[in-house]
Amino acid sequence: MSSNPTGGPTAGTPVGGRSSTHYVAPLDETPLVSVDAVKVAEKRSNLWIDAWQDVRRRPMFWISAALILVVALVALFPGLFTQTPPNNNCILGNSNGGPADGHPLGFTKQGCDIYSRIVHGTSTSLSVGFIVIVLTSTLGILFGAFAGFYGGWVDAVLSRLGDIFFSIPYILAAVVIMSVLSQYRSVWSISLAIGIFAWPSTARVLRSEILRVKNADFVMASTALGLSRFKILLKHVLPNSIAPVIVITTISLAGAIVAEASLSFLGVGLGSNIMSWGNDINQAQNDLRTAPQTLILPSIALSVTVFAFISLGEVVRDALDPKARALR
């Protein structure tokens, strides 16, 4: 065989016929690179860095983030957005009236300023949302982490407990609790009523993620190093399992806001002295034919807020879950 590996005149040309002869490609066509060469890339990359790179390129992220920012500003500083008090100064003569000077969205049945009521209802929705997710993520992480990581009877007991709470739809459970607590209706009690039955989904998500992570070789390597079980859970397993919890927590925040509005709409939520979009929708429902705006406007505020959190959750899921990323 006389072919020249460095790409001389004979290289690249089959010797003799085409079908069965020894063919060698010229070397310059596919130059060899050294085996497994290390390329130190310009940018660092891990799950969170990559997720941020991904998220910042998506318009949906900025839209939902901006919406959430606005909603949060309104909730924290309602005074910046309106000077009209939501409850007093209501003049029955303005009942279901259209927009007027200083009252851009018109009046409710009681003659209160709709715009001001929407602005002041924001903090209620967000407060309930945040208290509920603090509750569900705390309980969910505790239950899910211990059940998934320790397995055995710990898992059996904790998971069965979760199943029980999961088997009562949390809005129905909250209806019962709020019916009993009719004397104590506040942002705190309603959040508790929702959160106490909403945590099992978080626990389930975390548990299955931990079951996946805990069998990874790096966990075994840390055990072989002598790191204690609990430290392994805290340092290696939990950080690698937390991403889906963040996603489901963002989406549960939206769910909690809907739950509060639904309960208030049903009349077992917050007292009429507390500003709540659900209450206002409830008050307005009989005037659907005559004054639809009294119902539609707080509904829009509610839906946009819910939309902002759900779409943020979706964008974050797309960024954190490689499987979800493949769906785009």
Next chain:
Amino acid sequence: MSEPLSPNAAVKPLLEIKNLQVGFQTQNGLVPAVNGIDITLMPGQTLAIVGESGSGKSTTAHAIINLLPGSGRITGGEVLFEGRDLTRLNEKQLEEVRGRMIGFVPQDPMANLNPVWSIGFQVEEAIRANGIATGKEVKQHAIRVLKEAGLADADKRLRQFPHQFSGGMRQRVLIGMGLSSRPKLLIADEPTSALDVTVQRVILDHLATLTREIGTAVLFITHDLGLAAERAEQLVVMYKGKVVESGPSREILENPIHPYTQRLVAAAPSLASRRIQSSNRNLTDLGYSAPRAAEGLDLVEAAEARAGKQAATTSAGGPAIKVDALTKIYRIRGAKRDARDFKAVDDVSFTVERGTTMALVGESGSGKSTVAKLLLRLEDASSGTIAIGGTDTAALRGRTLLDLRRTMQPVFQDPYGSLDPLRNIGNTIAEPLQVHRVGDRASRRARVDELLDQVALPSALATRYPNELSGGQRQRVAIARALALKPEIVILDEAVSALDVLVQAQILRLLADLQAELGLTYLFITHDLAVVRVIADHVCVMQRGKIVESSTVDKVFNNPQQDYTRELLNAIPGANLKLGV
């Protein structure tokens, strides 16, 4: 069919791939995977495409019958099958070709049968689609097809589901389906790489017999050069989406011309063990000269260097590891609440001398990895003793257990799971030092740099994360982590099995160098007997939890005592090749 066809014969090629180009659409535009390749396959011939992962070999196979995944498409060239360009066919015409004229046997038998349909259903639908039989004959035909593929009790198992079949059985089903309509060409994409070597051998033998009888040409895709050379008369070597060398198998193996092919030949464990074997001499006096341009990747050379150093430093002191009558029993809870005992490790005894390498070889389920877990005290033994450096490990608790962990560290198989993806490389390597409270922050950082240097990685990687690294580089980091505490013993549980051959050769070389430099004792657990030939001094062959044969590597290879060992040796791809060194 063993002689290459003469080019001037009147026979027309069955398959002619001309300047085929395939690309994948990504966010950063079209990424080419196959860059203009030419392959010719004659009727009845067997041709193997060999390459590493990412070489474009599987993409080529899929492109022929236009089954590229979603984002892939053929961007140029022709695929002429009996003179007809398959790339220009519409979907309807392609359906006529697939199955009926070109059969396909996929890679992973576990993933290639639909889990929700019975085996019979899936074979019958192939038979119906290709119009081989109709009505009641379909079932009869399905049974015949499966029996041909080697499922003797096919008639009874037709209604069973894939999860009730073993991997080898599933692969037989897939082969049966691929050949059900007597196609002129069978594309076999790594058909046995997910199976145990002995099963692999039986199935490939069977496939060869069947295709010879039917007269089907086979396009065989594999990463294993030894396997390719053994199974095909023609070889095509692919690298970076190009064909770098092609021709008769024997000729390419004996006279590789392209430097990439030379690398592959030098680094393939199956060929290396074959070459050592052919010389019929001990490693120390082999006097082997490597093929050109092998860049330190030559396994025979590496093995020889290792053996030389080993002979020079004979061990002193007692054995590093002494395992006596080790047994591990698992309780398996079956259906209907019955529990039965399963002996994963059954009365295993062996010793490993200081500074040597003991290989523990076995197929899946042989209990070899359980032995590793018991040694590392990741699980407790049911009975028997393990002594590390003379100390019985069973009683160790707290502080003393921590000391044991310091002297013995593992490296595991999965390069993608062996490192915590959220910790940077520096922290990963420093973790053992932190856990064992060795040194301060500055000295740990210095030690990390030193360790990175030992495994030939730049210290700039210390602040980087695992997903920036390749599989081989990750295994290097895992080795560095294992070495951080200056252990005496390293347990390598399939540590190189998931790597491409060239990377594997590189890591094997690194392990040998580290052993010589640091006087390490290795317990090398693997399913690959070929690798054992180049890395180990002693070998224990495990089967169903028991050690069936235990001796020096030379003795086991030259004069195996047990049938099972012989079977394993014969199953090393390329075992039947006669190679002169």
Next chain:
Amino acid sequence: MTGYIFRRILQAIPVFLGTTFLIYFMVFAMPGDPIVALFGDKTPNPAVVAQLRAQYHLDQPFIVQYLIYLGGIFRGDFGLSFSGEPVTAILARTFPVTARLAILALLFETFFGILVGLVSGLRKGKLFDASSLAVSLILISLPIFVIAFVGQYVFGVWLGWARTTVSSGAPLQDLILPALVLASVSFAQIVRLTRASVIETSGLDFVRTAYSKGLSSRRVIPVHILRNSLIPVVTYLATDFGVLLVGATITEGIFNVPGVGNTLYQAIIRGEGPTVVSFVTVMVLIYLVVNILVDLFYGLLDPRIRYVK
């Protein structure tokens, strides 16, 4: 399969005990007089109060109360409503209506949800896919009472296509609008889930193998892709049934459908505590039973579950 059914029912027992206990605990372990608390600021009929006290055996220790209550559930005795009518009598009257509404809604959401999700998944990234993703995201963000009012306003008031409230006897044509409203949120979820599942399944190896056997898309899509994609959708339907029950309560209330949900709705807004507790218990039991049924169906869909070794 019988073993699987048996195991599944066995697993449901502790959950059943747990849920009934929890509901009972929430109501009757609260400080103060639970009967008074349940009636809130309403003035109850003293005769009903007396009956309730007798029904719940409040003079007994708590655990005995619960066991007596549990025994009642087993005999099909859910006690009396606020007005003194046996809960079972109300159920007999209202359940068929709710079943009709729920089945209609389930048919809408699964049929259109799977259809749209399938088309969306097969045409990933195309216009149809993008719009179905956008529409479903918006639908998910709308609370069900908002959808109900919008539906009532648009189809009832504005276009005049449907009645805003259901006439007596709840004829099927009147139930279409409430069923569509009830189906909307789950429809959107099913679209997204089916789409994700179809995309994932299409990329699996056995689908490529199916094509390599010479099968046409007309065979591979329903038999291999869709069939396997249904498994997660069915799992979702089980957990989603709770959302459906809550949705039914609100939808039936708004459209005045004379069903179980409406009874609960009316009891909630009138503050009739004992009726609320009874009907929530009934709904939770329905939810548990449906979950078992769905799991059994799941076993039929996935042979790996059926033949657990």
